[in-house]
Amino acid sequence: MCPRQHPPRGPGACRRGSGLAYRSLRPRPLVRDPDGGGPGRLRGLPGRRGDRHGRRRTRRVVRHRGTPAAGECRVVIRVFARTCGPGPCELSPEESHYLVRVRRARTGAAVEVLDGRGAIFSARVVAARPDRAILEIEGPIDRPAPPWDLDLLVAIPEVAATVEVVQHATALGVRTLRFVETARSHARLPSPARLERVVRSCLRQCGRPTMPTIESVSSLDEAVSRSPLPGFVGVPGARPASPWSGEAATLAVGPEGGWTDEEVARLCAAGFVPVGLGPWILRTPLAVAAGAAAVAAVRGAGPAA
Amino acid sequence: MCPRQHPPRGPGACRRGSGLAYRSLRPRPLVRDPDGGGPGRLRGLPGRRGDRHGRRRTRRVVRHRGTPAAGECRVVIRVFARTCGPGPCELSPEESHYLVRVRRARTGAAVEVLDGRGAIFSARVVAARPDRAILEIEGPIDRPAPPWDLDLLVAIPEVAATVEVVQHATALGVRTLRFVETARSHARLPSPARLERVVRSCLRQCGRPTMPTIESVSSLDEAVSRSPLPGFVGVPGARPASPWSGEAATLAVGPEGGWTDEEVARLCAAGFVPVGLGPWILRTPLAVAAGAAAVAAVRGAGPAA
Numbered sequence: 001m002c003p004r005q006h007p008p009r010g011p012g013a014c015r016r017g018s019g020l021a022y023r024s025l026r027p028r029p030l031v032r033d034p035d036g037g038g039p040g041r042l043r044g045l046p047g048r049r050g051d052r053h054g055r056r057r058t059r060r061v062v063r064h065r066g067t068p069a070a071g072e073c074r075v076v077i078r079v080f081a082r083t084c085g086p087g088p089c090e091l092s093p094e095e096s097h098y099l100v101r102v103r104r105a106r107t108g109a110a111v112e113v114l115d116g117r118g119a120i121f122s123a124r125v126v127a128a129r130p131d132r133a134i135l136e137i138e139g140p141i142d143r144p145a146p147p148w149d150l151d152l153l154v155a156i157p158e159v160a161a162t163v164e165v166v167q168h169a170t171a172l173g174v175r176t177l178r179f180v181e182t183a184r185s186h187a188r189l190p191s192p193a194r195l196e197r198v199v200r201s202c203l204r205q206c207g208r209p210t211m212p213t214i215e216s217v218s219s220l221d222e223a224v225s226r227s228p229l230p231g232f233v234g235v236p237g238a239r240p241a242s243p244w245s246g247e248a249a250t251l252a253v254g255p256e257g258g259w260t261d262e263e264v265a266r267l268c269a270a271g272f273v274p275v276g277l278g279p280w281i282l283r284t285p286l287a288v289a290a291g292a293a294a295v296a297a298v299r300g301a302g303p304a305a
Numbered sequence: 306m307c308p309r310q311h312p313p314r315g316p317g318a319c320r321r322g323s324g325l326a327y328r329s330l331r332p333r334p335l336v337r338d339p340d341g342g343g344p345g346r347l348r349g350l351p352g353r354r355g356d357r358h359g360r361r362r363t364r365r366v367v368r369h370r371g372t373p374a375a376g377e378c379r380v381v382i383r384v385f386a387r388t389c390g391p392g393p394c395e396l397s398p399e400e401s402h403y404l405v406r407v408r409r410a411r412t413g414a415a416v417e418v419l420d421g422r423g424a425i426f427s428a429r430v431v432a433a434r435p436d437r438a439i440l441e442i443e444g445p446i447d448r449p450a451p452p453w454d455l456d457l458l459v460a461i462p463e464v465a466a467t468v469e470v471v472q473h474a475t476a477l478g479v480r481t482l483r484f485v486e487t488a489r490s491h492a493r494l495p496s497p498a499r500l501e502r503v504v505r506s507c508l509r510q511c512g513r514p515t516m517p518t519i520e521s522v523s524s525l526d527e528a529v530s531r532s533p534l535p536g537f538v539g540v541p542g543a544r545p546a547s548p549w550s551g552e553a554a555t556l557a558v559g560p561e562g563g564w565t566d567e568e569v570a571r572l573c574a575a576g577f578v579p580v581g582l583g584p585w586i587l588r589t590p591l592a593v594a595a596g597a598a599a600v601a602a603v604r605g606a607g608p609a610a
Contacts, residue, residue: 075562076586143542143584171591173583206585237448241602257380277598278478279448280511281381286476286594293582293595294602297546 077103078112078204081135088126089113089135096133098204099125105133113137114203118145118210143207148299149175149248150292151227155185155255156216157284162190164285165253166198166214171206172292175248176213180223184257189216220263224270227252231272234291235264238276243298251275251291253284382408383417383509386440393431394418394440401438403509404430416440419508423450423515448512453604454480454553455597456532460490460560461521462589467495469590470558471503471519476511477597480553481518485528489562494521525568529575532557536577539596540569543581548603556580556596558589 079095091099099105107128113121113135120141127134152169156162156179169177179189189195192214199211217223224231227250232241234253252267259267268274277290384400396404404410412433418426418440425446432439457474461467461484474482484494494500497519504516522528529536532555537546539558557572564572573579582595 146583168591168594171585171587172595173585206587208585240604278451278601280476280478280513282476282511286473289473289591289594290477290598293598296583297599297602299545 076112076207077105077109078114078207079135080116080200080204081113082115086137086139089123089137091133091135093131097130099133100128100130111135112141112207114207114209116209116211120207120209143209145208145210146173146296148246149228150296151176151178151248151250152288152292153178153180153223153227153231153250153252154284154288155180155182155253155259156187156189157256158186159188159190161256161284163194163198165288166195166212167202168285168289169292170199170202170208170212172289172296173208174212174292176215178215178217178223178226180217180220182220182255182263183260185255220266221270224267224272229271231267231270232275232291232295233259233264233267233272234287235259235274235276236281237279238274240277241275241294241298242273243300244295245300249295249299251288251295253287253291256284381417381512382410382414383419383512384440385421385505385509386418387420391442391444394428394442396438396440398436402435404438405433405435410438417446417512418442419512419514421514421516425512425514448514450513450515451478451601453551454533455601456481456483456553456555457593457597458483458485458528458532458536458555458557459589459593460485460487460558460564461492461494462561463491464493464495466561466589468499468503470593471500471517472507473590473594474597475504475507475513475517477594477601478513479517479597481520483520483522483528483531485522485525487525487560487568488565490560525571526575529572529577534576536572536575537580537596537600538564538569538572538577539592540564540579540581541586542584543579545582546580546599546603547578548605549600550605554600554604556593556600558592558596561589 077099079091079099081089081091081095099111105111105125105128107125109125109128111123111125113123115121120143122138122141123135124138125133126136150173152165152174154165154177157165162179166177181187190198195214196211199214203209203211215226217226228248229250230244230246231250231252234251236258250272252272254263264274275291275294277287277294282290382404384396384404386394386396386400404416410416410430410433412430414430414433416428416430418428420426425448427443427446428440429443430438431441455478457470457479459470459482462470467484471482486492495503500519501516504519508514508516520531522531533553534555535549535551536555536557539556541563555577557577559568569579580596580599582592582599587595
């Protein structure tokens with residue numbers, strides 16, 4: 001099922017057959033300081049990041065013992081490009097850097113191009129310059145989105161969990177992600193720029209061509225009023241999701257510490273149905289992933305379809 | 306829905322109302338080297354880890370702007386104890402350290418005790434010594450497990466993803482987790498001791514009282530022969546999971562790069578049904594979380610029930 005795009009291994013082919021893969025543990029190049037410090041002390045090159053902490057860059061050899069050659073591997077490189085049509089397409093400096101330096105694509109490599117507006121194209125690298133890569137667009141790829149929409153209503157978790165929530169929601173096809181302040185939520189979201197970087201990286205990994213909408217809402221009532229029904233609110237120990245039909249649904253996931261009883265009552269009064277994901281307490285990102293998958297799985301199932 | 310157990314805030318009560326929480330960014334104490342190096346260089350205490358990299362320990366104040374006091378918060382502290390019954394119960398040095406130093410529980414704090422064999426007890430801290438804490442067991446907690454079992458068959462992912470897979474599978478109630486070598490899988494699992502630490506930490510977080518079984522299997526055929534049917538194999542773009550009934554099911558999740566066609570054919574020949582989780586490519590841990598939740602959600606739904 002789930003190919004990760006990392007680590008990249010050259011133009012299109014997968015080097016797993018060689019039994020060796022190199023992984024760079026530290027992204028910053030550092031050198032041993034020739035005249036400073038005690039034995040074994042390390043210092044960064046002047047003017048580069050990493051200086052202060054003296055981090056060492058190492059390359060670790062990961063040997064895949066006993067793994068046979070796998071032939072053609074389905075790890076796909078994806079980049080963003082604003083204007084896409086048949087013919088040559090020049091990438092932005094950021095995307096060129098990602099393609100050539102991060103993913104190490106070479107001339108002739110097959111890639112997929114996301115135009116950010118819902119279209120995907122197959123393409124081939126024509127010029128692999130790290131500042132200005134050029135692709136030859138071959139044609140559109142047909143990968144239809146699900147015929148229904150899922151909105152998420154999430155009480156703001158801590159920043160690291162927020163990033164995970166955005167990653168999971170993006171890969172699972174959530175249309176709109178509403179972060180809401182509740183009695184037990186955090187109040188600080190990562191910056192929009194950071195969230196956009198997270199989403200773009202996730203779109204590259206999962207191949208979804210459209211960005212989800214991310215909103216920050218200060219009141220639960222307002223968030224509920226913007227969310228389509230049927231709605232499901234995650235409550236530990238509640239019954240599993242019941243089948244639903246229609247074009248769109250909403251899943252509400254509570255904060256660390258859970259919803260207050262009053263919040264659950266307000267959500268239920270607005271038409272939300274409590275739904276459980278087993279008897280155990282899930283972290284917010286896992287509850288988002290499991291809840292979104294469960295709600296999607298029961299669409300059209302059973303007597304309510 | 307999903308209370309995280311971190312960060313701990315004293316005996317039973319939640320300090321969110323104060324609007325302040327302290328988070329220690331680095332777990333190792335380090336001091337500024339009084340007579341060495343240039344300005345601002347940091348070095349660890351001799352003999353402690355962190356020496357070499359000169360990491361700095363900082364405490365960041367996270368202010369929850371605008372978050373109202375939440376009253377009683379449902380963040381629960383859980384510890385393991387081998388022998389549990391009514392009366393006093395002495396914790397091991399590791400669990401005592403976790404309770405008193407990590408979770409900062411004080412005398413009188415309410416905790417839950419997992420005995421590792423399927424029972425949960427409510428208890429109160431009687432003596433909060435960091436090397437030998439003593440609890441007073443109050444009584445058993447009834448939190449029944451789901452009436453069905455889910456087995457997972459996962460092609461070995463990279464180590465970090467393996468840890469995530471184990472976390473997700475544990476919290477979602479997976480009974481047996483079989484890691485199998487496939488054409489595109491990695492071949493190295495984390496050590497059993499590390500996986501056990503991951504599972505124990507996850508059980509403390511989610512409140513599940515039983516450990517899942519984790520197996521490493523070298524051949525797909527052997528793994529399949531040990532797995533109960535109905536079986537579902539994750540294939541991007543396949544149809545959603547169909548309803549099933551019975552006592553147990555298996556979900557098979559492929560490696561980075563996906564199953565080979567031959568592996569999917571072997572799984573299908575053994576009775577597995579392809580199941581999709583939307584058109585996008587999911588990372589292995591997310592596929593495990595979403596797949597397990599989807600398979601659980603459709604049990605008993607629809608005409609097959």
